[in-house]
Every structure is written in C-alpha cells, then in structure tokens.
Amino acid sequence: MLILALVCTVIGLALLVAALTTGILPLAWACIGVCILGFIFLIVDIVKNRKKKADDEAAVLVDGVPAVEHAVETDVPAPDVVEVPTDR
Numbered sequence: 001m002l003i004l005a006l007v008c009t010v011i012g013l014a015l016l017v018a019a020l021t022t023g024i025l026p027l028a029w030a031c032i033g034v035c036i037l038g039f040i041f042l043i044v045d046i047v048k049n050r051k052k053k054a055d056d057e058a059a060v061l062v063d064g065v066p067a068v069e070h071a072v073e074t075d076v077p078a079p080d081v082v083e084v085p086t087d088r
Helices: 003-023 025-060 067-072
Strands: none
Touching: 003 025
C-alpha cells in the first residue's frame, strides 16, 4: 500500500506540473483526485501496520509473561548432572 501511495504522489506531482504549465483545469482536478487516493492508501497502510504490530505484541506476551520465559518455565525437571570419573 505504501508503494501505491508513493506512485500516487509521483503521478500527482506530474499532473500538478502539467496543470500549471498548460493551464488546463481538469489536470488540476485530476491532481487533487490522485492525491486524495494516495492519502487513502497511506491511511490504510498505517492502520494495517498498527494492527499487525498490536498482533505481534500480543503474540509475544502469554498471560502477561513473555513467551520465551513462559516456554522455559515448564514442569519438566532438569536432568541430573552426572560426573564421569576420569582415570589417568
């Protein structure tokens, strides 16, 4: 979506330059329309990124504890350390 907003910006700039150099009013209106379309693409991109960021943050926390710590704290006991005697 961000790329579409950038493309609309470039097209809008080209239409603005064309409208100012030729004095054709419909080109100016087209510039305004393309800029509004680009603004809508930008807002949609921002909303999507905020939602994605919120979903990512929710996935990191499990019951208020970071998922990494939650995965480490299990009921499985750690294996006993056995010392192996070395004969030299």
